[in-house]
Amino acid sequence: MRDTTIIGVDWGSTNVRAFLMDADGELLDRRDSARGGVRLDAGEYPQVLRALIAGWPRDPARPVLLCGMVGAREGWAEAPYARCPAQVSDLAAGLISIVTPDGEVRIVPGLAAEDADGLMDVMRGEETQVIGAIDHGYDGLVLAPGTHSKWISVTAGRMVGLKTFMTGELFALLSAQSVLAKSIEGDAPDPAAFRLGVSRALADASLSRLLFSVRTEALFGRLPVTSTASYLSGLLIGAEIQGGLALVGPKPPKVTVIGVPALAALYADALAVAGVEVSATVDGGAAAARGLWRFSTHLTRQGA
């Protein structure tokens, strides 16, 4: 089976990443596309997939593995959420199968969690990245920052808790469309202003009040308007850290950040203000590819 190839696709709302891997999970080829799920009707997925992986060797005995928004209610076909606690085998048990003229595809379910207060949280795609980013037996936190930042607590390799923070979306809305936009010019990074925002959010949980300080800092000339974007980013990421650390306590044994280097560095900087060190950073594409590969090995072991 050494010649077997594995095809996996991380199919998000806006972007698509397709991976061709060998049986050991080594990446042989990768293709990126902008044909994310929000632009597709359910009936368009088969032909978009065909074009995306055209020319790649496809083993008819091995389904193509898909994760992400492709499995949402408004995607290709709904793969109902698995529930925390969950590890790769639990998610593999929830794979849904679609048979197409080109062969079978299987879609990874999203993952849902319910906290002690009865609040639900969900992710789609990040569960596969987490599986690809951590080793067997991992204990600690995994962060996938972004539009909707995901914080996942992991115990003995099992995802046990999940919180979503609307950090990226709030930043975009507030910096462009709120009263704060008048106090913000450009988005050049100012590390000191960023850390000031982080430390204030860690000290005072009143986010909807702290946000207004973007305006007053500019109004009283305490921050130049060219530094307020960094300050706002710091407030939002600081609030995220305060809420996220509550998943595991103030000193998680390990913290893994999934994301591009610039974003991972920003979070490492913010976490340092909270006295927390990042153990590892993993690129999102690499994490997704490795997670999809882990699902494929699980299929093999099950004889699927």
Next chain:
Amino acid sequence: MRDTTIIGVDWGSTNVRAFLMDADGELLDRRDSARGGVRLDAGEYPQVLRALIAGWPRDPARPVLLCGMVGAREGWAEAPYARCPAQVSDLAAGLISIVTPDGEVRIVPGLAAEDADGLMDVMRGEETQVIGAIDHGYDGLVLAPGTHSKWISVTAGRMVGLKTFMTGELFALLSAQSVLAKSIEGDAPDPAAFRLGVSRALADASLSRLLFSVRTEALFGRLPVTSTASYLSGLLIGAEIQGGLALVGPKPPKVTVIGVPALAALYADALAVAGVEVSATVDGGAAAARGLWRFSTHLTRQGA
């Protein structure tokens, strides 16, 4: 001087309210206009004021009193912020004078506060409403809910602290333009969903995380999409209450809400979830008129 009339204008960003009062502060006439400050250049104020109060008896010895955005940097003329702690006499000392061909006008300064963490907060117009809403010697909180909700702590009739929460603006942005918009249909009130949001925000300060639960409550069918607007409103107002009560402790001696009856009732409902009773509610226009009148009596006492 019994025949003397007093003219005061609450000149906000979007709306203008002009009041004609007798020497005892009794309202003789009121006019409303949509010629708020955001639509005016500085040079337009004199003629807009002339039209607004046309036909009202104007005592040449008594300046017309203005409060609100009219005194902002981008208003008619800047009336620099007074600082907490402040009572009516402190603000009266900061009135700025403009002499026009029609007579003198004076503009009430806004009020700024700096908290123990070095955070600045500001208001313009609400300081006059607070002065109009409370009695001499008042102890407790005054709330002026809205786009930017103001919480003012008052000790012995003196405004000592101030916090602004971006509640109304966040609600508008999130319900119309964020991912949450897909989970919200209409804005019919659902008191139970509202109270659920309030109690969750009181229990968990992670606002940017709680907001995402608007989506998950709808996704898992726990709240109908016709109830999620109320739930979102509850989350934001609950977060505001949690942060606002920190100004005075969990059991303020008095709580006065300034606002139209529907909004005041909503806040009374939310405060009840936190175990706090509203002592009084005051209409915003009535509070502004009475506050402007109090400034006028102060001028008299100073012989101005």
